Amino acid sequence: MLAIRKAKLERIRDEFGLDPYGQRTEGLIPLADARAAYDQAADQQFKDNPDAGDPRPVVKVAGRVMQHRVMGNLIFMSLRDATDEGLQIAVSKKAVGNETFKLAKLTDLSDIVIAQGPLATTKTGEVTVWAGMGSGASGLGSGPAADTNDAPNTPANADSDASPNPKPQTPAPAFTVITKSLALPPGKFHGLQDPETRYRKRYVDLYTNPHVMKTMQQRIAIIDAMRDYLRDKGFLEVETPMLQTLHGGAAARPFHTHHNALDLPLTLRIAPELYLKRLLVGGMPKVFEINRNFRNEGVSPRHNPEFTMLEAYEAFGSYETMAELVEDMVCTVAQKVFGTLTIEHKNEDGEVTRTINLERPWRRVSMVDLVEERTGWKFDQQPASDEIIDRLRSENKGKDLDFSGTPAEQLVEVYEKLIEPTLIDPCYVTHVPSVIIPLAKKNREDPFFADVYELAINGVEISPGYSELNDPAVQEANFRSQVGDEAEQQQIDEDFLEALRVGMPPAGGMGLGIDRLVMMLTGAPSIRDVILFPLMRPEKQ
RNA sequence: GACCGGGUAGCUCAAUGGCAGAGCAUCGGCCUUUUAAGCCGCUGGUUGUGGGUUCGAAUCCCACCCUGGUCACCA
Secondary structure: OHHHHHHHHHHHHHOOOOOOOOOOOOOOOOHHHHHHOOOHHHHHHHHHOOOOOOOOOEEEEEEEEEEEEEOOOEEEEEEEEOOEEEEEEEEEHHHHHHHHHHHHHHOOOOOEEEEEEEEEEOOOOOEEEEEOOOOOOOOOOOOOOOOOOOOOOOOOHHHHHHOOOOOOOOOOOOEEEEEOOOOOOOOOOOOOOOHHHHHHOHHHHHHHOHHHHHHHHHHHHHHHHHHHHHHHOOOEEOOOOOEEOOOOOOOOOOOEEEEOOOOEEEEEOOOOHHHHHHHHHHOOOEEEEEEEEEOOOOOEOOEOOEEEEEEEEEEOOOHHHHHHHHHHHHHHHHHHHHOOOEEEEEOOOOOEEEEEEOOOOOEEEEHHHHHHHHHOOOOOOOOOOHHHHHHHHHHOOOOOOOOOOOHHHHHHHHHHHHHHHHOOOOEEEEEEEHHHOOOEOEOOOOOOEEEEEEEEEOOEEEEEEEEEOOOHHHHHHHHHOOOOOHHHOOOOOHHHHHHHHHHOOOEEEEEEEHHHHHHHHHOOOOHHHOOOOOOOOOOOO
């Protein structure tokens, strides 16, 4: 079957004298713009009185062929680009001549083609580019393979509009194959469904499944809107090292690499935090960074080894100013990109499966109060009783609940495994045990807790925010008494401690998982649906 | 890493121990208003890989590979 397509490629080259891999082409407009250019009055006027001139706008479009219907001497194709799921073109033998018509007939699904002609509806009312029809388009051109057709060879309207003195030029073809596809396309009805193939061959997924293109475009729009928001608030976007000699700023295992010239072991960053704080020391008052973090951890529907994180720091702020910032920013972004603060997730049948209400104000509750509200037990500095442990275990058989830690760790365990997944509408969880957060200030009234929030939306943590610890002595002590797996503990970054000794203003800081935010806003069930090229193990030969 | 499910034609899927199939795509015809076009005809397979059981394996067994989900880790 591939051989058949290759043979067609050679025919395009030999028989039609065309380059099956095309060249630069001017005057193309997106399919959506072409559709919008349709002029109903002009169409009607021409249909009523074709002899009184052709007022219909002429467009030149390119797209991938998604459908190809040959009706004898008239061919309809549905083209797709990033702006339109299926703008129809029609190639009529009478309008384009025998040669071009043969080429159109030879065209395969998934080829990329160019068509030029007036916009008119069909009998069924579909806006269609009628290749080569009317006064504004021509046949294949005057090259060696020029055919004999009865369309006038005048330059296209689109070109003459652009210049008051149009240069004489080779007339643009009414229809041409600009890129031959040598791959067999997925079925035109079901498309590409297999998740594995979709992630491996995203280039097919993107053109085959319009919702994928849409989701990715929404991701881009969300990030753009966040940048706009932060810049409006006076934040400077900075870039800090991804190759680090000490990985800090979070508790996670890093990827290891090596710099040859310096013979230096390096890790990919797990967080930019410690460098952004150095910028506060240096005098930048408001900074943010949107970029990749790398964590050598498991893969799941909510985890990809490289993921995109926003971190922002504001001198003289606190976790409360950051909560205000995140709340306002997310609402602004949702309003700008989606036009609503009510986010609905839908299944394949279009039924709403989850509704997230982003209306302000968002709930704020301390972790102890929230866990008590949901479990009836106050996990507050006292170890959980055997009864409550037995009850929670029996009520949550699928979960592997670990109560072997300190009371603080028990509280966090219950919150993260049992409560957080139930937090669908935005909820700021505050007063997190300070022992698990070495980079934040302790609460002045009760130093058992840290001055931080953890924002959960859609059942996952979207954003943490801190009143950043700026006391070098406390910071050093925290580094030296960390809890948890040794492999994930933060290394002691002496230069960072030196920066704190130079003096960092009190500050608010926050991180925001971009991928999870996009999942929440678009309803994507897997992080892989919002990352263009998620990590996949290579297929064995 | 553990457990459960999946891998059959380009795509979407059937076939539970007895000739490996359908729709669409492909290929050859007919057709100038179709749009999952229609009609006629034809193709297309190392059933993920390697072993085993059996007269006979897509189907049962073992190992491995890739993968979706859950759990663990983590954001």
